[in-house]
Amino acid sequence: MLCFLFLVFLTDFYYHLFNFTKLGFRTRDSLTSGKKFKNVITTDGHSISFLFTRTVKKSLATTKNPSDFIDDIRNGCDIWGVDPGVSTILTAVDTSGRQRTTSLDEYYHLCGYNNANFIRMKHQEQHTAQFLKISNLSSLKTSNITEFAKACQERLSLYDDITSYYNENAWSSKLKFQCYIRKQKGVHEICKRLMHGSVKYNKKASTGVKTSSAENESKYCPPAPLDHPDKPRKTIIAFGDGMFNSSLRGNRGAPVRLIKKALQKYCGNQLEICMVDEYLTSQICNRCKSRNMDNVVTEKSKRRVHTILKCKQNTCNIVWNRDIMAAHSHL
Template sequence: MVNHIVKVYDQAYIGYLHARLTRSIPELNRFQVGALADFVFDTCAQNQDFEPVWPAINVEDSIDHAMVDAKVDTALNELIDETWDGWTQLAIRIEQEGPLPQQDADQDNQDDEDNQEEDDNLSVSTATAMSIDTISTLGISRLDVATGPYTLPPLADPSHSTDNAIRSQAPPSVSITTTTITRYPHLFIKILFDVLCSLERLNEDQHTAPAPQTSVHWNWTHHQLSGMHDWSYLNHHQRSKLVRGISKSINNNTPVDIERLPRVFSQQSRQQVTTLVAETQRALAAGTFSSEAYLVSPKARLFSVLPTPSLTRKFIQVSHDSLGEIMRHFGLEHYVVPQAIRPVAGQVHDNFKILNLKRIHSGRGIFLNQLYTDGYSVCVPFKKMSGASIGQSLRLTDISPVAMQQMDVWGIDPGVTDIFVASNSSDPRRAYLSPADLPDEPLLATPPNPRHQIRRFSSAEYYVKAGYRKTVAIIKAWKQQHGITEIVSSFGSPKTSVRQNITAYITEKLRHLDRLLLFYGQDIQQLRFLNYRGAQLVNHELVEIFVDGGRKYGSHASNCN
């Protein structure tokens, strides 16, 4: 339960801020709204690891900038005021409860070495808290300023009532960190429940049709174009480009250029697009255009307050004692050594000698005398051997300008050991940096290098090459074949605040639990292993592209090998 709250909290609250801002400022796209939501959350959370960053937001020329400025000004003041007030009350509750026993807190956070310093201070921010005056003078009505918040001008109207409400409050004394949530989950689950209730109310308000609009939303355009026969021939990038172009043409009251439509579009599809643009422009001019509410403002994504455990088999640890019990169960007692013989550091325990572990002595590290298995695949952990550094650390100033012109400089984070491909969010709490996010130009002035082609690896291509989409299609077919789809659809959704619905979900799931465990506990494990294997192959290809161009881009002298 604690792990669930820690994992969900940031995403849930930022999603709530995102939904509120989307409805308050529909002129901004989801990336711009997401940046503002991150700014509000980081401003009030006071987590020294995530300082608030004022986003540089540029709106289209066809949109009234002054109107958007006013909406952003009002919305951010309101949300910061609301969030600040809620977290101030939370800080008071934490101070009233006092610190939990130190041994319990250490037990909860024993695997989180990054938060040890915060553990000693009960997550009270040791940095200087951002003052209320600083928050209210961020210049949040200036969308075209890309500098930091401390250099922005004050609000246009200092007497604004919401601004005064923000100034009148004292900053919370507790920062919202992983440690704080871990120690006081019973307080944060109440906030999650309130957020879920608010999101449900926002979605219920969307049942009413909106008033006639003066412009079309890209969701509406996407919905209209997706019904065309030739739509299925377009890839994701082509669809996005077409939707943006048609939406802009309609809103700017300009005719669509038929010659610039995708080549796969037939003459019938081209005529449908032309008719759609002309009729929509006439409806907008007459003030009679309206669309479904969910196409103007999509429903907010809900979440589950309670954890929903996976039905797939978990990896379990097999120590030398556990392996001995397994061997006795299968009649191999004569291979089992007495339990009094404990493993020696750096040596393989005799119980594990029943397995073929020849590769252990090939320089892979020190075997830890334990295995992890989910019933199909086996994970063998090793302790890496590290040598002492004998070189002297160099700085960028130690390299002469002449040498800089003859080499490529690459920055490697020593704390990152895995490759991740993630979504569009740049916040490390919500997504990891993907190869597609690498800059288009090198950090220093160096000749163009084909190795920069690593950024061409989009997340969609990554999952296709790793075999994830094929796996999803196979599992979907199996679910339909064994009737699992029908069973799961009868559960309802756990993402609700209604107690009766949650109880019904749990009751129905327990009724079919044996059948579900049987389905997810067999062949699904093999597919999960194939996903892992495919990801390792694609990661290897990414490294090859990064180092010497890989198979796709060739390996020869012109690639600066």
């Protein structure tokens, strides 16, 4: 009983201390109805987080098959075939021939991780002495109690150096918060590339447009496949369900599941996702439907190019990009 009264008092205290109307809670009772406020608040000195819990209803939605979208296809909806990957997160092709690609490097740029690493390296160069002390600390990841106690003692003795290195003007916390914001915007931008209104493929986009300079005078850069002027009534995404590790050795992690989860949040009357089996999609030619593909070999080094495939069928002989062909196979 005393514990319950204490929690009620704590909730009242937090409600009067913070302006919860910014979070959508206009009354005191709204904090404990639906979304339960757990009276837990965390902060890193710059941003602040409030912990809520809510009762989640069991999803009754059933997985749709391609045959369930026949009426939508007859009504002229947009259909995208999406092939997920590691070095290239998404490779998409629609029925009108437009192509959309999002590389792993582009994702890290949109999220601001490259800029954050540059700022961290610059701060490290300006505080070399403190960084060397912190980097030479013993690891806490040990099962030996003596070594663990030694590592804790080292951190306590360097407490002032550690706090001054990370908490100077709260630069580390601000940087994490900026990356969090840019990550939300970056994922939203990638999702809009498969719907409508993306920055990369709008009317003012300069992607692929040739600029006059001495270096690229002889190069041809085709213009980007722009979005249609009108927003489609409905979009169906045939998403490949290939199961693979999100990262390869020596490569950064690919957030394929994150993009897929973000797309599922947009599902409704305007967007539907259909999971498609990826079996043999990169081995069967999408034109002649024969399983007679082989990698292109370079003339000088005789090296097999993994991303380029050529059909060995005499009546076909088409050259495919592996990811583009797989995306076409999803349609």
